[in-house]
Amino acid sequence: xxxxxxxxxxxxxxxxxxxxxxxxxxxxxLGFNLLASKLMMMIILLAAIRGESYLLDMVLVYSLxxxxxxxxxxxxxxRKGRV
Amino acid sequence: MLTGSLxxxxxxxxxxxxxxxxxxxxxxxxAFSLSMSLVYLLYHAPDVALAEAVIGSAISTILYxxxxxxxxILTFFYRSEDTEVRxxxxxxxxxxxxxxLLEKFxxxxxxxxxxxxxxxxxxxxxxxxxxxxxxxxxEGHTRIYGHPENNLIDALEDFLIxxxxxxxxxTIVKVEDTVL
Numbered sequence: 001x002x003x004x005x006x007x008x009x010x011x012x013x014x015x016x017x018x019x020x021x022x023x024x025x026x027x028x029x030l031g032f033n034l035l036a037s038k039l040m041m042m043i044i045l046l047a048a049i050r051g052e053s054y055l056l057d058m059v060l061v062y063s064l065x066x067x068x069x070x071x072x073x074x075x076x077x078x079r080k081g082r083v
Numbered sequence: 084m085l086t087g088s089l090x091x092x093x094x095x096x097x098x099x100x101x102x103x104x105x106x107x108x109x110x111x112x113x114a115f116s117l118s119m120s121l122v123y124l125l126y127h128a129p130d131v132a133l134a135e136a137v138i139g140s141a142i143s144t145i146l147y148x149x150x151x152x153x154x155x156i157l158t159f160f161y162r163s164e165d166t167e168v169r170x171x172x173x174x175x176x177x178x179x180x181x182x183x184l185l186e187k188f189x190x191x192x193x194x195x196x197x198x199x200x201x202x203x204x205x206x207x208x209x210x211x212x213x214x215x216x217x218x219x220x221x222e223g224h225t226r227i228y229g230h231p232e233n234n235l236i237d238a239l240e241d242f243l244i245x246x247x248x249x250x251x252x253x254t255i256v257k258v259e260d261t262v263l
Contacts, residue, residue, distance in 0.1 A: 035114060043124065
């Protein structure tokens with residue numbers, strides 16, 4: 001299970017690179033979305049390794065609110081600055 | 084994994100300050116708070132991580148977007164006869180009475196004044212920045228170029244006359260799209 005955790009950590013570095021270099025804003029938003037989902041997977045794996053179930057609550061809250069944040073940013077850009 | 088997350092947070096924080104575009108800074112701050120919440124988790128503080136996830140990802144993003152909506156810029160391009168703009172020239176030109184009047188005008192319109200020194204002519208500027216004005220100074224006479232559909236151009240003319248800026252020393256040129 002630790003191997004999978006390391007693998008996902010390596011993959012999340014790649015999608016973090018998309019945030020840094022991404023030429024347009026949409027690339028950065030996509031990279032952020034990828035990174036968020038990979039971090040959620042990592043936290044779930046961490047909860048399974050440590051046997052602590054309250055980490056799953058955190059993942060639940062983060063997945064709901066991260067979705068709201070991304071939707072708001074793309075809504076903002078598409079409507080040219082009107083929230 | 085802890086070191087990686089900390090390094091990533093520092094990188095995102097530096098990028099959020101360094102970037103020229105505000106909307107990108109919002110995304111960088113989102114990624115920053117994401118990795119910070121992972122750091123709190125790895126430090127065995129899940130309650131803080133939960134609060135960071137709630138506040139950092141959703142509330143502060145929406146707050147920054149609403150703030151960005153309020154922040155508007157009035158752009159003036161400034162072209163003088165010199166082909167080369169030196170630092171001394173820049174310092175000097177900041178103090179001219181016209182610039183002071185423009186600052187007053189933008190404060191009255193609740194806009195942020197931004198002055199860009201340029202060598203381009205009006206058509207190129209209008210293509211990229213349709214709401215911007217161009218100031219052109221030659222032999223003590225100032226020309227202000229703007230698009231006629233820009234609703235600020237008449238307000239600017241009225242304001243300059245009302246503030247006692249000598250009428251003979253400036254002309255406002257309204258450039259139509261078809262002329263270009």
